[in-house]
Amino acid sequence: TASAYIVSFVDHWNEHIAWVNPESIFEGNNDFQDNDPERIKRELRMIAISKIEEFASILDDSVDTSALEKVPFEQRIPVGMYAFTYLEESGMDHAYQVMVYDSTQTAYQDLMEALPALFDSFAISEEYLTESQLAEMEAQCRDTFFCGEMVPPYEERDVRNILKYYAQYETAPQFYTFADVDRSKLDVGKIAQYIWDEDMGQRKKTEYVDSVWDSNDDNMLRLFFGRKLYFLRQLDIELMKISHSKDIFDEGNNVKFGTKALEDLPLNEIRKYNPELEKTLRAKAFENAKDADGFYCCAGCGKKNRSKVYFQVDHIIPMNAGGKSVAENLQILCRQCNGVKGDR
Template sequence: MNMANFLYFAVNKIHAIELNKLFNEKGIASEYVISSEQHIATGVDLSNEANRERIRKFKNNEIDVLINVNILTEGTDLPDVQTVFLTRPTISSILMTQMIGRALRGKKTGGTEKAYIVSFIDGWKNKIAWVNPEKLYIEETATWDENNKENIGKLARLISIQKIEEFVKIIDESIDTTKLESIDFIKTIPIGIYTFSLMIPSEHDEDRIKNCEVLVYDSTQEAYQKFIDELPVFFEVNQLNEIEFFTEEQLDVLAEKVEEAYFTGFEMIPDYNKQDIKDILSYFALKGIEPSFLQFKDREKFDISNVAQFIYENELGGKRKKEYLDELWEKEENFLKVYFGYNKLYFRKYLDNEVLKLEEPDIYYMSSKESTVIPEMIHINKLTLHEIQNINPQYWRQLTDAVYERSKDENGFYTCSISGFKAKSRLYFQVDHIIPMAKGGLTELENLQVLRRDINKLKSDK
């Protein structure tokens, strides 16, 4: 192997500097290129000037090793590179292709006859970062059987960990949980869980692994399913396919787009978590595949409304009630103790609510009724769609759904009113005013149409 023309891909700036120091200490001529390097005295960004000079040295064989951080993945011509060291982890096929492509030019295009790709993998890191044994067991199991008794218990425990915040709110009298308590208990039990892990990059410290569990309920199932199914289209429409990691600011913007497309305007109890949306987006950017979904098949066995029904119909109280509940709590095969995080107070609080529903059903019925009040002086059809979305998301969803349904052909394709472009995903389109509001147009069904995004942008207020 030629001990020159080595290209290293480092994790971050600190990593690159440390590698460069080690090479220099061993007498190996090396340099590093990074995206940002400031002059100590003036604070001026020197990266462009410094990078050009260091790349020139590498091309002219004045140095043997060039270390970089997200600079040389594509676009820079380095024909003499023979060996690439991947000292940074990635699970992005796009980034991996770009990195190894630096050494795969071949002789016909000015490259070398042979190329060497050296990858460094910390396999132990994926094991030591797990936060609980259930998560590790699920990830390590080759075939997950939802009907297996042991697996049911492990999944119940994994779900329990994610529901701790909800359990705490239920027993906290200062927090209004009436909406959650008023729905059927079975609807508070997840139908399943998306489970996956993320690598969170750090500019200065070691990257970390984040374990993600996204609970999916009856109320959020359809929204999550559509979101997951359309992830490839979402990334295409928003030009995200070549991005491996998002900044927090980017995730905020993208999560809002996802909310508008799939979640806003629907009654969801329990509700979704915006952070879960961000985690799924980050996972898809890294892996390019949808996260694994584990179905909670036997959730009916955790429905304590049946226990409440038995107590109510048999008029159990006092000592008899306590003995019955103690026996039920200790039964290993029903996993109630596991589901409620081994905290009997959570169990009893939920059970008391279920009994109260049977004794006083009107209390929950009246408490759960709400109405959205719009001030009389505001004529809703004179508001923008965005304004309507903010003050009455349910009506906004109803109105936009009607516009899209009207644009759909017999084969289920949405159609752009101007270009005739057709697609089955709404993500390619936007709802537009036929007569712009600036010219007196109103926000009502008769004055709304579906346009392809780029055409709507060109149309503006014309």
């Protein structure tokens, strides 16, 4: 028939849904002649699916989402996505979308450029990656590209799926921008600011919010949030940020770690408390290892390469021997030398 109803019963929302090959959604084909409004609606629906976990978590009082809530709302709207399809080893197609934000866009761009070097550094030519290979490669990507403060953060599973795709096709997945989606029209922060500036009472505020929800640009807000409850919760948060200042998100963060205390932690532990410090320490280690021609040099065997993915940051004096996580005690080693040192 001309149309069909598809009912999906999904018990794990962390698996994204894509009923068709993602490329056809954006490129179009002989079966779909899309106009711009319909394409934008589909993009919004796809973004909305990716935000369900986030919105639901904010409603859950047992989950600490303060770091996410204090970020300007517009920065929590994706700027685009990598959309691709690959084959599982079982032979089943797997369609996947990686949402990209202002916070992660540069990191993903750097990763895509480094994919050939990354696979070369691990000497991988197989079409299907093992779990141990995926774990090691994802860790290398995390330490190389995804250091520092990133809110919203990157997802490990996203990088793993990108690696699976590259293993099969030896090309980076296609990036699709959401440039046609006017993010300012989804910015709850601006709606909250208008309510505050107009000094609306509760009744007037309720009437205004209802009118925005019911009529905002062909219901873009409805498409994005899905449930009015999610929209209202975000609006309350933005109003609270305006009325009580953004410092309210720091009230519960009474534990402060000084640089001296962090020196006694490994880099991956420092990330939990001060991600920018970890990023700085790793960057200094690589900068100190760069020669006049712009090559990074392994402190062990002298191996050189322009790509960081061949190397890992290492403590010169191991931490179990009293070494500290300070710039003076960090060097870079190729993966082979680091492995040998670890064995010793």
